[in-house]
Amino acid sequence: MEYEAVIGLEVHVQLDTRSKMFTRVGTGFGQPPNSLTDPVVLGLPGALPVMNQEAIEKSIKVGLLLGCKIAEVCKWDRKNYFYPDMPKNYQISQYDQPICEGGQVEIEMPGDNPSKMGPHRMVELTRIHLEEDVGKLTHYEQDSLVDYNRAGCPLLEIVSEPDMHNPDEVFAYLTSLRNSLVAAGISACDMEKGQLRCDANISVRPKGETTLGTKVELKNLNTISGVRNGVEYEIRRQIRAKEEGTPIIQETRRWNPEQKYTTPMRTKEMAHDYRYFPDPDLMPVKIDQPWIERVRAGLPEKPFDKQRRYQQEMNLPYSITSALCGDHLLCAYFEEAAALCKSAGKVANWVVNDLLRELSQANKVDEFAEEEAEKITPQSCAVSPQMLADLVNLIEDGKLTNNVAKELFPEMFTSGKSATELAKEKGLDQQSDDSEIEGICAEAIANDPDAAEKFRGGKEGAINALKGAVMKATRGQANPKVVDETLRRLLS
């Protein structure tokens, strides 16, 4: 029998806000343990939560970006449970009135080959709600340590419908969601830093059936590949169980990334009664239409819309746009350079090939470095969009050869000097000087009268010997187009 998997994802995204969800303490990764705390975060007697407007605004932004219905009122509930990750022993969350409902995430499945666009479709969302993050526990043999730096950070939970059917779709969903959220400045979505976390609800059923099978919640999917592998494993496990006739129980399972299997964490019977009730410390906040419209006005273009625009309006090939559109900073850089340049296509090539290469080399992680180095972005790198545009324009104008430009670019990236400046320093810019080229061409003709004669006699290929001589004399720095034109002129 053929089986079909049904997958829904619960994605937690830490909002990038200056202060925590309900207090003024700042947020940040890698600070000394328990340094980002105050009476509210620590749940001291008498401390009260106060809402962070920036977090609500960012949640509205996500909702608008994903086409959700925005709630008229932002209301808070308490989720009660005893666990040391939450100092109050309740988490402030949204139970029956999430800030966003419905919505979709556009995903792209792999195409036939990397240069071809794959099929797109919408994955339906159930709801998005805002809550406070919990602290981080580290367990040792005898003790457990807790760090409340993360506790109280604004956390968005994006819940999809059970609308995906294989690990590729899950991967595509996460990638698309992450690209959109990063581009909108919602979160850096770094899974390693816990800024994006994902649980998957998975069930299988005989293909063609419409009722859902018993669902298993999969946790500890800490990397994108972990999500893919974990989901893949769990689907296999469930199908095998079905085939063997073992019942699948409704439970929460943990993905073990080292051993590559899932193990039970708790069953449905062990599920908490969270005793949700409206948080009496927080007044509901009205979200009116003018507020929504203000947020809407600041929405960025969605990555897939941008990609379609690049393809349609700029005639960029799919492979280039797909390399660009996964990175909104690269897109911004590209658009700025393209505006200053005669050929958007050529700029795109430079950005996707040369700039990306230099950036990835520069950002290679030094495992022995004591502190994490600040990442170099397209915007912070030494080659400004103007400098790249100038470089491309010089090539277009025949003032630099492509080869020279390729040689200069890494130096531009390290030194921050312009192409013109570097070419002058190295004496490479001279070759585009027409009179000098003309001299060298004349010399080549003089040195090889035989070839000149043959060309004049109609043997087109004979010009190549002359070109080769010119290139040799100029150590390959002459613009081939100019050389070709000059030789033909002199020989005519």
Next chain:
Amino acid sequence: MSSNSLIFKSATELSQDLQAGTVSSVEITQAMIDRINAVDEQVHAFLHMDVQDALDQAKASDERRAKGECVSPLDGVPVGMKDVIAVKDQPLTAASKILENYRSPYDATVVRKLKEAGAVVAGRLNLDEFAMGSSTENSAYGPTRNPWNLDCVPGGSSGGSSAAVAAREVPLSLGSDTGGSIRQPASLCGVVGMKPTYGMVSRYGLAAFASSLDQIGPFSTTVEDAALLLEIISGHDSLDSTSYPTEVPSYSAELKNSCEPKVLGLPKEFFGPGMDDEVRASIEQVIEYYRSIGYQTKEVSLPTTDLSIPVYYVIATAEASSNLARYDGIRYTSRSERAENAIDVYAKSRGEGFGSEVKRRCILGAYALSSGYYDAYYLRAQKARTLIRQDFEKAFAEVDAILTPTSPTPAFKFGEKSDDPISMYLSDVYTISTNLAGLPGISVPCGFSGSGLPIGVQLIGKAFEESSLLQIAHAYDRAHLHGRQAPNL
């Protein structure tokens, strides 16, 4: 001036004396310390008193005054704190064993405001554990005694705050009122106690019992003093999202304005059976007095009155079960030494750290919020609460204030009700609906029983109209000043 005469002065008089330069804040504070040393062994209003800290604050006040930099009428006047209101570096036990070793690293907003006004914030006052009770018998550190009769309870939960003022150990104090916890002990101890409108005073720094009902309010010997203290602690606070953005008038200045006679509502449901005869007689005298100065009285109906106790005990306990979850033995609360695993830490620390009334209410509240019961209890109680609020709204369309007894009886004896939770809960029958409706209420001393126990009258006002309520209360109080009578200790 002998210290003995200082302790019998009202805060207003002390403020005038300080201004006249006839007394210093250090002298007042020292007189207070001497009085505590003399009588608190009997009364046990104080759980903690940082003498040096109080004298340091008094000295700073005197220095300010000497430089002509006095910051408010209460600059240099001592104010005691119920031990649920956070004062930086001072203990905060909530009269619970579970917070035995806790000190607050920060000031509650009311404390910050008082310190900014130059008041001497001194003393941690006894209460029923986590403000749950009506007699102060639920304190883990022993009960407070009624200064008028040491065999009687002072009321609760703010029994320490009311007894300290009644015993003249401190001229002013703050308490908190969730279902009557300021007004009932004020009534039983013969002092003025006021619960402001919900949202009028910041709750930031008040260890929460029931968040949607709790309010901090003043204790004093006169309505005038209550106004003085209330105007300092009131006002919007960006740290409390339930605090109401409104201008705070100078209540004490407005008391001096002449006040037209008003219309007082007498809710018929409050004057039924269950009211002690002496209390009834005393309240009738108050009504007579108001009539004599031109006030009108009018019978009004609050038909949902009988719902208020059940509704209160669902909502308050539900919120408490969640609010008190943080006292878990993990971080700042005492951890059971018998705990052997994580669940033990919670179960045994809470089991050993909480008293039986706190446990009873946490269990009740957790039950009311449980899956499958939420709709039947919590949600229903919230709907009934709306009805109670609407009853008051209707009544206030016809009257300016509602007059009732504060407590159905004068102070009762220790142990009289402590084994019978329901009869204890009924001692708040007149005060609870005010909290459910979020309205301001004040208890003003209005006489004594035959056995010499104080009786109080409650006046309930319109939301955020504290000024009018204080004026009405003052109209009676200025002419009688029962609260200025001190017990013999």
